[in-house]
Amino acid sequence: MSAPIRLLGENSTPIWGMTNAERCRRMAEKDGKPLAPGHELVFNLAYVFDPMLLRWVIEQPGTVFAWGGAPVIGQIPVGSDPTAATVIDLSDGRKLYNRQLRKLEQPFVRELTPGTRREIERKSYFGAYKGVTDALTKYLWPELALWLTRGAASIGMTPNMVTAIGAALCVYATYLFAYGHYWQGMLAGFIFMVLDTVDGKLARCTITSSKWGNVADHGVDLIHPPFWWYFWGVGLGTWGLALSNQTFLLVMVAVVAGYVLQRVIEGMFIKDFGMDIHVWQKFDSDFRLITARRNPNFAILFFATLAGRPDIGLIVLAWWTVISLVVHAVRLVQAYAVKRSGRPIVSWMEEAQP
Numbered sequence: 001m002s003a004p005i006r007l008l009g010e011n012s013t014p015i016w017g018m019t020n021a022e023r024c025r026r027m028a029e030k031d032g033k034p035l036a037p038g039h040e041l042v043f044n045l046a047y048v049f050d051p052m053l054l055r056w057v058i059e060q061p062g063t064v065f066a067w068g069g070a071p072v073i074g075q076i077p078v079g080s081d082p083t084a085a086t087v088i089d090l091s092d093g094r095k096l097y098n099r100q101l102r103k104l105e106q107p108f109v110r111e112l113t114p115g116t117r118r119e120i121e122r123k124s125y126f127g128a129y130k131g132v133t134d135a136l137t138k139y140l141w142p143e144l145a146l147w148l149t150r151g152a153a154s155i156g157m158t159p160n161m162v163t164a165i166g167a168a169l170c171v172y173a174t175y176l177f178a179y180g181h182y183w184q185g186m187l188a189g190f191i192f193m194v195l196d197t198v199d200g201k202l203a204r205c206t207i208t209s210s211k212w213g214n215v216a217d218h219g220v221d222l223i224h225p226p227f228w229w230y231f232w233g234v235g236l237g238t239w240g241l242a243l244s245n246q247t248f249l250l251v252m253v254a255v256v257a258g259y260v261l262q263r264v265i266e267g268m269f270i271k272d273f274g275m276d277i278h279v280w281q282k283f284d285s286d287f288r289l290i291t292a293r294r295n296p297n298f299a300i301l302f303f304a305t306l307a308g309r310p311d312i313g314l315i316v317l318a319w320w321t322v323i324s325l326v327v328h329a330v331r332l333v334q335a336y337a338v339k340r341s342g343r344p345i346v347s348w349m350e351e352a353q354p
Contacts, residue, residue, distance in 0.1 A: 026207035036061035050107035166195035180238025258321035
């Protein structure tokens with residue numbers, strides 16, 4: 001059952017292919033958490049805001065976020081005056097920690113008009129970007145992914161459609177790697193990696209995320225990397241650079257075991273400390289830019305192939321996986337030591353909040 005809502009004012013300017021009223025309704029329905037008894041959500045249709053603010057007001061009944069004195073979003077007693085609640089005015093530039101996207105920033109709030117629509121779409125898109133991620137996702141293709149996200153929204157594509165196209169390209173890239181068609185495979189893989197960004201941003205910007213869509217997206221992300229690296233090794237024979245059986249076995253043990261164990265460590269950290277290992281201290285967030293995940297590993301193989309040595313690229317990838325595993329293991333041990341000393345494990349971004 002969706003939460004009771006009250007919409008303040010009217011606004012016909014569309015945002016991400018829908019009215020602001022529809023966007024607010026979708027956000028209220030998507031959250032699904034119960035409000036305090038006798039309370040309702042209020043949305044000012046003159047403004048578009050960061051969805052993080054909705055999560056905050058649901059956790060804090062009687063709170064209204066405002067901008068320049070005007071109420072924007074809040075949870076208040078039914079029929080009451082929004083300005084009579086506890087008002088937090090975000091126009092003072094304060095920052096809040098977004099646990100879901102792992103970043104500390106000022107939540108965006110903008111007045112929605114025909115003249116500000118594209119700027120707001122851009123803000124909401126980058127607002128949906130994870131603050132802690134790999135270097136390629138963070139720096140290489142945000143603008144391309146924004147263009148594709150806008151295009152997908154304008155023609156009514158769903159995030160699951162984008163995920164399905166990406167998954168097909170992922171499988172195709174695996175096939176191409178197996179036959180040594182590395183450049184074609186990397187092109188297919190690159191498009192897949194960009195679409196892997198687009199589907200999530202499309203879901204967040206259009207408020208159309210779903211449990212099964214999330215499972216499909218993350219399932220593909222989780223499973224495919226070892227297959228890419230294995231079939232990359234298989235394809236080396238086409239280049240006359242096949243690794244010896246012993247070397248190939250050692251490389252694959254390092255790659256697969258390192259990948260699985262690093263994921264296990266990340267899961268243990270979340271289970272025991274309630275947060276992602278990469279948001280603990282700034283070192284961890286910086287190391288996430290280059291740690292041995294798919295995208296940084298893809299960059300290693302790209303430059304090795306550019307140099308005409310895709311075989312050395314795979315060996316370097318294996319070593320980098322082992323190094324990344326050791327770093328994560330050391331950080332996990334250090335976190336347990338901090339916990340045993342009685343000190344809390346807190347994200348450096350939460351500590352940085354004013």
